[in-house]
Amino acid sequence: MELSESVMKGLQTLADPNVFDLKSYTIFTELVFDSLVSPRCESVLGHPELKYIDQTTLKHCHTAATTFILEGVKQNADKSTISSCLEDARFQIERVDLLYTSLQKNKTNLEYLLSSIDTCPPHITDAAWRLEYCIKNSHLHKVNQPSYLISLNTERGGASSEINFSCTMEQLQDLVGKMKDAAKSLERASQS
Amino acid sequence: MEEVDRILIHSLRQAGTDIDEDVQSVKQFTSELIVEAVVRCLRVIDPALGNGLSHSLPPGMSARFRLGMSLAQACQDVGFKGEIGYQTFLYSNEPEIRSLFMFLVEKLPRESAEASDQPSGKSALLQRAIAAQIRAQLSVPWLPPSCRLPIHRKTQSSGPCHSFHAQPLSLPYSVKLSSRKQTKEVQEYWRNYLLPVTSQPSRHASVPASLLENHISELSAAQEWESEWNSQGLLSRLTPEEYRSRKKARLQKRIEEQLRAAAQPRPDAHGATRSTSDLAELLLSFGGVSTGGDVLTKGTRFTHTEKFTFTQEPEKAAQQMAAAASALPSSHQSEEDLKVQQEAELSALQQQLQQLSVQMEEVGGDIKQLTVSIQQVSDELQQKEVSNAEKENSVKMKRQTIDLLPDAEDNLLKLQTVVEASSKRVVHLASQWEKHRVPLIDEQRRLKELCSNRESESSRKLSEIKDLHDKIRQSAEEAKKKESLYKQLLTEYETLSKDVSRSAYTMRILEIVGNIKKQKEEITKILSDTKDLQKEINGLTGKLDRTFAVTDELVFKDAKKDESVRKSYKYLAALHENCTQLIQTIEDTGTILREIRDLEEQIETENGKRTVSNLEKILEDYKAIRQENSALAAKIREG
Numbered sequence: 001m002e003l004s005e006s007v008m009k010g011l012q013t014l015a016d017p018n019v020f021d022l023k024s025y026t027i028f029t030e031l032v033f034d035s036l037v038s039p040r041c042e043s044v045l046g047h048p049e050l051k052y053i054d055q056t057t058l059k060h061c062h063t064a065a066t067t068f069i070l071e072g073v074k075q076n077a078d079k080s081t082i083s084s085c086l087e088d089a090r091f092q093i094e095r096v097d098l099l100y101t102s103l104q105k106n107k108t109n110l111e112y113l114l115s116s117i118d119t120c121p122p123h124i125t126d127a128a129w130r131l132e133y134c135i136k137n138s139h140l141h142k143v144n145q146p147s148y149l150i151s152l153n154t155e156r157g158g159a160s161s162e163i164n165f166s167c168t169m170e171q172l173q174d175l176v177g178k179m180k181d182a183a184k185s186l187e188r189a190s191q192s
Numbered sequence: 193m194e195e196v197d198r199i200l201i202h203s204l205r206q207a208g209t210d211i212d213e214d215v216q217s218v219k220q221f222t223s224e225l226i227v228e229a230v231v232r233c234l235r236v237i238d239p240a241l242g243n244g245l246s247h248s249l250p251p252g253m254s255a256r257f258r259l260g261m262s263l264a265q266a267c268q269d270v271g272f273k274g275e276i277g278y279q280t281f282l283y284s285n286e287p288e289i290r291s292l293f294m295f296l297v298e299k300l301p302r303e304s305a306e307a308s309d310q311p312s313g314k315s316a317l318l319q320r321a322i323a324a325q326i327r328a329q330l331s332v333p334w335l336p337p338s339c340r341l342p343i344h345r346k347t348q349s350s351g352p353c354h355s356f357h358a359q360p361l362s363l364p365y366s367v368k369l370s371s372r373k374q375t376k377e378v379q380e381y382w383r384n385y386l387l388p389v390t391s392q393p394s395r396h397a398s399v400p401a402s403l404l405e406n407h408i409s410e411l412s413a414a415q416e417w418e419s420e421w422n423s424q425g426l427l428s429r430l431t432p433e434e435y436r437s438r439k440k441a442r443l444q445k446r447i448e449e450q451l452r453a454a455a456q457p458r459p460d461a462h463g464a465t466r467s468t469s470d471l472a473e474l475l476l477s478f479g480g481v482s483t484g485g486d487v488l489t490k491g492t493r494f495t496h497t498e499k500f501t502f503t504q505e506p507e508k509a510a511q512q513m514a515a516a517a518s519a520l521p522s523s524h525q526s527e528e529d530l531k532v533q534q535e536a537e538l539s540a541l542q543q544q545l546q547q548l549s550v551q552m553e554e555v556g557g558d559i560k561q562l563t564v565s566i567q568q569v570s571d572e573l574q575q576k577e578v579s580n581a582e583k584e585n586s587v588k589m590k591r592q593t594i595d596l597l598p599d600a601e602d603n604l605l606k607l608q609t610v611v612e613a614s615s616k617r618v619v620h621l622a623s624q625w626e627k628h629r630v631p632l633i634d635e636q637r638r639l640k641e642l643c644s645n646r647e648s649e650s651s652r653k654l655s656e657i658k659d660l661h662d663k664i665r666q667s668a669e670e671a672k673k674k675e676s677l678y679k680q681l682l683t684e685y686e687t688l689s690k691d692v693s694r695s696a697y698t699m700r701i702l703e704i705v706g707n708i709k710k711q712k713e714e715i716t717k718i719l720s721d722t723k724d725l726q727k728e729i730n731g732l733t734g735k736l737d738r739t740f741a742v743t744d745e746l747v748f749k750d751a752k753k754d755e756s757v758r759k760s761y762k763y764l765a766a767l768h769e770n771c772t773q774l775i776q777t778i779e780d781t782g783t784i785l786r787e788i789r790d791l792e793e794q795i796e797t798e799n800g801k802r803t804v805s806n807l808e809k810i811l812e813d814y815k816a817i818r819q820e821n822s823a824l825a826a827k828i829r830e831g
Contacts, residue, residue: 004410006365035390036399056382059364063389067407070400117401118353125334158337190326 001077001085003068010064011089013057020061024049025095028058029102032065037109069103073110122156122163132166148172195700196290203297208232218290223282224249226289227263230281233296234266241266253816256282267292270299283809285802317680354397358405361389422661426654740768 003011013019020028027049050058072082079100086096103110130149137143145168152163167175197217205211209229215221221229228247235242245263250256260278267276272295280288364382366374374382390399425435596603743764751758 002411004407004414006363006410007407009365035388055384056364056379059382059386059388063361063363063365063403066390066399067403070403071407074404113400116353116397117356119355120353125336155337160337186326186330190323190330 001071001075001081003071003085006060007064007067008089010060011068011086011091014061014065015086015089015091015095017092019053019057022094024053026098028061029065029099032062032069033102033106035062036066036069037106037113069110070114072103073107073114120156122154122161124152125155125160126153127151128153195704196294200290200293200297203300204229204233204293207236207300218293219286221284221289223284226281226284227259229293230263230267230296233293233300234263234270236301237270237296237299241269252820253813254820257813257817267296270296272296279806279810282813283806285800287800314676354395356401357395357398358401359393359398361392361402361406362386363389363406422658426658426661429650429654 014025014028027047031047031050068085071077072085075081077085082100082103083096086099091099128151132147132149134143134145134147147166147168149164149166150172154161154163194217200218201211201215207229209225209232211225211229215225227249231242231245231247233242234245245266246259250259257278260281263281264276264278272292274288274291274295276288276292280292364386389403390396393399393402421432421435425432428435428438430438596607744761747757747761747764751761
């Protein structure tokens, strides 16, 4: 895991027992995770236990720690990577363990947070169809063409909605064929 | 053969055939198993060929026959040279099947094995992880939202989504300056007012995006700087700060030049004056920010004219304002009047503008002329002053000589002594100077040498440093690569099944090699024996020939004289002929015996193939097919 110089510096400050004693370190790491996970946390660094630390230092450490955590989750770093990174920043072993356990605790939430950076199309959960047969219209005496009224139930972010459209048989066949293709390529991708 | 069979069965299992544990040799293979194994191997070797074949034996005879024929065809397509037909699969005999399997196993592609040996790199790992994830998600059934458990949340209900939207963050540190150098106000801002980074973006969803982007940009900037410093910075022999400031100055100069070139006032475009004056302002401010406005103060004429037009601007504006104010009360006049008035005003103003610009140009020309004349005048002044000083000097000299004239002889002597003394002094001083000079020059040379030495040494060290940097980078990269490779291999090793005992294989191979060696030794022994025998035979025949020749000669000599000897000569010749015949016969017998043995072997192999029984079976098959066909025909007729 590559870290920039400023992040490294912040982590080194965080590791310094003269700046953060163990208690404030614990509180600080929890606050960092909270600030990342929970939507609004205005007074992140206003904890009474952290009052005696210089605010500038605190903010720098906060930036560094949040960046480090996000990078770690982004790269799905295992324990050895994280601990080697933190040991490079002169962390003591107990502090590494503390950070790692809270990281594990919050990992699903953080992954959720990162995976929400996405533009995913809605999920199709159900489909209903109706056959419509057009015998004639105002222009033609004899049309005699079937068409399908399709309604797809979709779901996106827990909210469901409907997509309605009508199509001719060829278009429907095309759609079905493409869906089959998609399913097949997904299958193939899972086997490679 | 056991070894071969075991290896064969193992390879067939790897190719995907389901072979029971208790099947230990090819002899125990049933027809179904053979067909399945062959089809699986064919599928691995050539998917296009193998996918058309079913790996289970159908019940109907004709279908079996067809499958057998197509299998045989496929095997021949792949390159099998031996005799093969549908009976090979249905009525197997061990050696044929074994040779077929050996051929197929040989043909099995090794790439799959090799690919797992080779490091497949990061992307392949990622691909595999993605495949595993897709597989896992595919295996989970879809659940309606109300039935979902929290574990399904990640894969099935993909929460609210946001696009990647990064916002610039204000950070409580500066990448360029150390925190001590920051002004007090900035530090105070950092301490008291700056929000923590997670609260800065307007939406919480863009926090991770902003943080990640910030980090990546810092990283890439650092990387870029490093590569530049290593390639160019080190050679310039400057400290990083100096190098940076020099680069900055260079860039600023270039930008300034470009801007100035673009901002040259064009006489034909009046509308451009406004923008050019803006540019000039920008240039001014630019110069103020940079190392000092000394670059700009040189371009005085340009800035002067610019300032001139710029200061005129407010006056003009004031005039216009006044005109507008005077026009305001009469706004209740008819619109046409207003329009006419406005037009008149406009034309008047334009005229004024033109006049002013013409005037300005004239004034500019005047200024130019005047500056040139000022320069000329000042040059002249300087020349005059210089000549004046010269003249004053000469006047002083002349006055002194005039003073000395009355007592010429005395003064001449005095002067001569003075001159002599001074020349002596000069010589003395020169010698002294020489004395001082020599060591000084030596010192200077020495120092120069030292300096050049140092320079060369420093350049050498620089190159060394560069090499070291390169080496460090290379080894770091290598280490990283190797580490990732090690990790990957470790995971692969963990996932590998451990049933294949490598040592057993090697043991077996070694045993086989030992056996082969022994056999080879025996063969060479036999060969040498045969060679010895051949040699002996050759020697004996040679001896015989020679003895015969000698006796023949002796007896022939005597035969002319003696009758009985002539008879014995005849006998000798007959004996010799008979003996050669005998030897010939023996040799013939030997070859015939060998032929017999070959033929016997051939018969054995033919017997081993059980041709007769196979033919009988084939005949039965033929009958069965005919029966089936007739039954089908009857059905058709009934239908």
